[in-house]
Amino acid sequence: MRKNFEPQITFGTVPVSNIKFDIFCRHEIVPILMALQHLYFNKPVLNEILELIKKDIVGDKNEKLGCSGMHYWEILVLASVRLGCDLDYDALHDLANNHTTLRDIMQISRLDDQRFPRTTIHDNITKLSPETIFKISDIIVRLGHGFYPKAIEKVRGDSFVVQKNIHYPTDANLILDGIHKSIKLSVSLADALNISGWRQHASLLKKIKSILRNIQRTAKSKRKNKEEQLKKLYEELIKRAHKIIEKSLDTICTFYFTQFELNPTFSFEIDSRMSEILYFINATQNMCELAERRVFENEKIPNSEKIFSLFEPFTELINRGKMPFPIEFGHRVLVIQDGGGFIVHAEVMGIGVTDEKVIVDTMKKLQDRFNNRIHIASFDKGFWTPNNLKELSDIIPLVCLPKKGRRSKVDQEREGSKEFGKTRKWHPGIESAINALGSGNGLIVCRDKGEEGYERYVAFAVLGRNLQTLGTILQKRELKRIRRQPKAA
Structure with missing residues (x-):
């Protein structure tokens, strides 16, 4: 109820x-x-x-x-x-x-x-759902605009990376992740039905961890035969991984055979537990193949084929070149803030999607949602393309979008105008909003799991930030009311 x-x-x-x-x-x-x-x-x-x-x-x-x-x-x-x-x-x-x-x-x-x-x-x-939380956040923004109706006339936007909660990926430690989970799940399945074969599972895992440490030490060393040593170690690691994969598959076959013996009408459907074991077995096999291609065939693996986490397979490698984290593992998140400090739009961008590919569609949706009340929009050079400037100018009266590279005379006149300069000075406030989302609302590293969990996490942070902004308005109004009261004699 x-x-x-x-x-x-x-x-x-x-x-x-x-x-x-x-x-x-x-x-x-x-x-x-x-x-x-x-x-x-x-x-x-x-x-x-x-x-x-x-x-x-x-x-x-x-x-x-x-x-x-x-x-x-x-x-x-x-x-x-x-x-x-x-x-x-x-x-x-x-x-x-x-x-x-x-x-x-x-x-x-x-x-x-x-x-x-x-x-x-x-x-x-x-x-x-993330969609519901974003809708609630939009309603909070609508409430806030009751105090500042003109806040939506100016918006500024930028993107940043919310990292996934994963360790730094290497072939060796990702193979270890897969083996560790395969052993753990297989042992759990074997214990449930008294299937033998996993008595020394702790020793198996210990030996593989020892190989991993040797790989890490060798990779850091400056010895002359480092490449040969690494090949031998990877060969041993992959060999042991294949043995454990075979052992896990034998356990699954034994499980199904035992269940069928106990109950001839047993359904061979793959339940969530079995599907998890099979996922980690396949992921470990895939990582072994990638390691073989890179180490033994000297092949450069394309980013699209790389796996950065077995637990968060939808992770993207983003090389922004910005200190202190030049390389980040997560997703880009686009945020747009209005003049009142409310986050009017937040969006988790897909793998390979960059700023200039989404901004026009996003601003069209925002103009429709707010009945064409947005008069000024400010973005940085990452959003620049000639087509973006043209399309944004068709729907927004003043677009503050600096050009990348050398500027023509027309661009110099556009960027030298008083309105453009004033808006450009206002733009850095979006960095403050992004910092607040990171340090105050948890959007540095996502602590939730899965693709939907990641989007929900971002939505919760935006909802919390908008409620804080609305509450701060109410807090300031209450402070003014108290200060206006006459003091007691």
Whole structure:
């Protein structure tokens, strides 16, 4: 059973209107909770958001059936705080159970000993799709524009890399990753049905780790026969990897044969456990083939064929050449900020997609969404192409897009205008927004897993940032109101 929120206030519950905040506090949770308090009393907007959450949580099922679960309002509050305050699920779990003001906003009685298990919080929050979170963020932006209606007239955009949470990839350590997981999953499967053959699995793994360390030491050394030594070590590593792959496949065959003996009607469908074992077996085999091509055939492997992580196979290598991380493993994320500080658009760019390929379509969608109210748009040289300038100028009155390379007389006149210069000086603020998303909202390294998890993580960060921006507006207004009050004699 699910509800938007508890309609009947119980004894010990502080009404949302009576919750007081320390507006002089500089902690990021204060503006987020103030923004949620403001949202709570805007019922049409709140119902629109809770309806979006309901679709993801319940789907086409009847919300009135089943055990009582977290209310949609509680899910919204915790989802907002998660990356609004740059928390992992352990820290969020602690706050949800012990932070008094947060529990007041969630409308939990101070006399209620209700506790949320960590898995409950994680499972409910991760049911929200990235599309839903971005829609909620857009609604928050709409609320913010109620305070600053002209904020959308100016926008600025740039892209940055959100890294995946992976170790630095080499052929040898990726082969080790595959072997490690293949052994672990095969042993688990063998133990479940008493299949023999894995008694010395710890020793097998230890020997392969020893080979990996020897490869790493040899690669760093300056000995004359380094290449020959590396070939011998890789040959031994690949040989042992193939033996373990064969052993894992034998275990799978034995599992299916045993199950069929016990139950002749047994279905040979591949379940999630079996599919995971087969994935790591295939990935290990693939990494061995790539290592053979590179080490023994001296072939240069194209980037499109390289694998950078077995756990995050959709990782992209991005060589931006910027210190302190000239090479990054993750995805580019495009963000566009308006004059009020709200992130009006955020987008995870696909593998191989660069800035100049997406900006025109993005700005067309934004102009449609905001009814052609964008008058000024600013971007850096990475977005430049002659066609981009032409198409953007057709939909936006003033486009601040510096040209790459040598400028013609026409370009010098365009970039020398007063309006262009003023907008260009305003543009670096987008770097401040990107830094805030990284240091304050967790967008340096994505801590969630999978392709959808990555997009959801970015969406949570943008939602948290927009709530912080809205809350800061409310906080400043409250500060002004207090300072206007006459002081007591």
